[in-house]
Amino acid sequence: MENSHRFFSNRECRYFPCHDTDKPEDFNCLFCFCPLYFLEDCGGNFRVLENGVKDCTPCRIPHHPKGYDHIMKRLKAEFAKARRPEKRDA
Structure with missing residues (x-):
């Protein structure tokens, strides 16, 4: 791709690939740090450690060739929610 x-794909990165993969040619480095990290339900495969830190090590969504589409769709949905005016009791 x-x-x-x-x-x-940044093959010169000393961490490349930062996750196990059978297809390094399809490994997407665009979202090296996932922009969905701070969402409670990001849609990815993660676990929360005892200290409360979200561990995304098993997740491959940002590094998958179609990860861009997933991330952009989720960001647009989150932005739309944030723009909605709050309903106030009358």
């Missing part, structure tokens, strides 16, 4: 606004 070619480097673009949807996909970028």
Whole structure:
């Protein structure tokens, strides 16, 4: 896959690939740090450690070639929720 606004592979990174993969050629580095990390329900495969830290090690969504679409869809939905005016009791 070619480097673009949807996909970028940084094979020169000392951590590449930062997750186990059978297809390093399809490993997307664009979202090195997932923008959905702070969502309680991000849709990814994560676990919460005893100290409350979200561990996303088993998640591959941001690094999958179609991860861009998933992340952008979720961000747009979250932004839409944030723009809705609160309903106030009359």
